[in-house]
Amino acid sequence: VNNGSPGTAPIVRIRGNGSISYAADPLYIIDGTAAADITNFDSKDIESIEILKDASSTSVYGSRAANGVVLITTKKGKKDGKMHISIDSYAGVQSISKTLDLLNTQQYIQYGTALNTNAGLGLPSRFSNMSDPIYAGATQTYAQTNTDWQKELFKNAAISNTSVSFSTGSEKSTYFASAAYYNQDGIMVGTGYNRGNLRFNSDHDISKHIKFGQTLMYSYGDKDNQKETQGRTNIMHAIRSVPYLPVMDPTKLGGYRASNSGTDGTDAFNPVELENIFESKTSTSKLFGTIYLEIELTDYLKFKTTAGLDYTDILNKVHFPIYNDGFNSSPNATSSRESFTNVTKSFTNQLTFNKKIGNHSLNVIAVQEQTAYSTNTMFITGNLPTNAVEELTGLSNVNANGSIQKNLLLSYLGRVNYDYKNKYLLSVSMRADGSSKFAPGNKWGSFPSASLGWRVKEEPFLQNVTAISDLKIRGGYGELGNNGIGNYDWQAVMLSNTQYVMNNALIGGTFFNALANKDLKWESSKMTNIGIDLGLLNNKLTFTAEWFNKVTDNLILAAPYPTSIGYRAPAYTNIGKMKNYGMEFQAGYILNTGELKSNFSANLSIVRNKVLNLFNATATIDAGYNQDYGTDNMTRTIVGQPIDRKSVV
DSSP: OOOOOTTOOOOOOSSSOSOSSSOOOOEEEETTEEESOSTTSOGGGEEEEEEEOSHHHHGGGGGGGTTOEEEEEEOOOOTTSOOEEEEEEEEEEEOOSOOOOOOOHHHHHHHHHHHHHHTTOOOOGGGGOTTSBSSTTOSOBTTTOOOOHHHHHBOOEEEEEEEEEEEEEOSSEEEEEEEEEEEEEOSBTTOEEEEEEEEEEEEEEOSSSEEEEEEEEEEEEEEEOOOOBTTBOHHHHHHHSOTTSOSBOTTSBTSBOOOOTTTTSOOOOOHHHHHHHSEEEEEEEEEEEEEEEEEEOSSSEEEEEEEEEEEEEEEEEEEEOOEEOSSOEESSEEEEEEEEEEEEEEEEEEEEEEEEETTEEEEEEEEEEEEEEEEEEEEEEEEESOSSOOSSSSOEEEEEEEEEEEEEEEEEEEEEEEEETTTEEEEEEEEEEEETTSOTTSSEEEEEEEEEEEEGGGSGGGTTOTTEEEEEEEEEEEEEEEOOSOTTTTSOEEEEEEEEEETTEEEEEEEEEEOOOTTOOOEEEEEEEEEEEEEETTTTEEEEEEEEEEEEEEEEEEEOOOGGGSOSSOEEEEEEEEEEEEEEEEEEEEEEETTEEEEEEEEEEEEEEEEEESSSTTOEEEEOOOGGGOSSOSEEEETTSOTTEEOOO
């Protein structure tokens, strides 16, 4: 869940969740190449964004597009022979708009006394010693203290961004370059994010029939993460903290004070202490680029080959110091590092046939694509004897491990677009995807799609209706797959964290923790959509309405089985089914007055979700356990109800 802290990736859902167990994020395509997310990109570099929702339009991107596609095109230079320099900068202040109305010291004592008395429980010992000083040598007593923990935890925070871009072009080449720096302090103390970006795009007409181009982006970001402990967020710690305790206590190691469950009746961690003396940082470096070569073989036949690279290095640094706040303490400092190197390499070859004969227009594409993913992870942690050193030197109780994961996706696509007099439209496609994530015999999935369109405005009976500038009725059907599972989920899980007695001695052992499932196959979605597009007054006023129904079958779920079999982990199996359905409406209005140009739009989406099948008719999937809300799961998924509906148990 996105907690709203600076640098956190946005949560995007297109027509609801597309899976129960696996990722529901859309596919981001930036300049023709897939990207994991858009957190590291500068929004000022974006020229246009397009959202693909229905199966016919998303089928071009195959299995990765089961949750929709976000197409992003970055800026390029213009062939106008001019130099363009742009500077865009802003600065602002963020503040929390609303806080909770919490009890002050007097109210807390009254409430706590009534609560414990009615429950037949004794009062926390602090309640009888409110006239004591808040720490040795202090003149202020507990009764005189009234700490507003929300005020101590939240602050006004600065936000700023500066982008500089340069572009130019001639008849043969265009160039675009930019640099940007973004900085956002968090409204919660101890949080923040800053990022630097560099970009260079170019396109070149090598000859009349050959084009070459590239895009290249580098970004570096540092994020001070929001800290959590005891399974609770810092906001919950602030809510549970008692108002008669001070934030600071110079007599404690570390200088902070926390409540004690025995004397104060609560075990909240000091939220300000957690953010200020504990360290959790994430540093990210990303290199993202594409390169293409396009050859015009004939007037109607083109070949284009594209290579893409998404290289990301992530380093998580965590440090817990030696401290003692009167309730929580640590005699040793603990420091850890976790690094991830994620590399995605893609290669695409596309042959395009585009020809118009009289009133007939035909566009045919054939695509071959290969995408290779790899993730290299390393982790090390250990104890330090002093707070003077935070680096990984002189560690004791060292624990280190690492892993390498890879997967490969191979795809073939054929698509035919036909229109007659720009009036009757037809699109048919077939895509085949092969994924290394599935067992032999189930690696490949085939996903067809088709759509029809009728431009009613082009009919003779509407030619003289000047008020209607556009009217189109369309419908489509398509199938998509989803391979967003783990790289090795179909295989048996082996663990080596066990011991066995042999020759009266304990030795390390390895055992199978889950059964393999060679029958595991693609999740598949079948979508139907019908829509209408209306333009009035030379498209000054536009309106769109669309109905859709998406049924996802063979949902991959972790199916439980009796522990008597001897395996602790569940097996992944295709046993679920659900549907997303609804309506979408969008209205737009263009108002141009002289040099002033305005564009207004509004949209409304009605999306419904229903689970059609799980392990059995009475099966449940409980989720959302969080100490912030108690000891029970917050959501329950059952047949006949939406995914993750609020649990009443």
